[in-house]
Amino acid sequence: MADFLLAAAGFVLVTVAVGLVRILSGPGDADRIMAAQLFGTGGIAALLLLAQAMSVPAAIDVGLVLGLLAAFVSVAFVKGVTRSQADEA
């Protein structure tokens, strides 16, 4: 079972890493932050799978913190965007 969970964690990580191509290609800043958001969620899923596969319960806490930080990234991004638009206006 551990082998399957490890393989699933690797698959999710590789899939989400391919999605990071969107950060390079853009075109908008919102598209780039979306790829980072997907990477956050995929990272949580991979951490949960690893925690079970390798019997490291602490990795679940790491996933929890990652989820919290990934949410703050996007909130900070949106606040920055709306503030710069307010400055231009």
Add this chain to the structure above:
Amino acid sequence: MSLALNGLTIVAVCAGAFFFLAGTVGLLRFPDALSRLHALTKADNLGLGLVVLGLLFQVGGVFAALKLIGVWLLTLLAAATVSQLLARAARASGPHE
């Protein structure tokens, strides 16, 4: 019994991995920011949800199971809030293509 639980885990985790794949393909292939956001939220909610569901069959105690569900609920809450904010930012900055 453990064989049946392992089977359920494999089915649920595979379905979750499929949704992550679908989210990535959608993020790369969809034409504009709002439809990309649509693909992203599927991966957030269903992909992680199915992975957590699959892991629930493997954990030993009630506390560990509740913790896994808590991780998923936090991510759901964050994804719902963040997708609203991102959609507003994407619309304010106008169509890109």
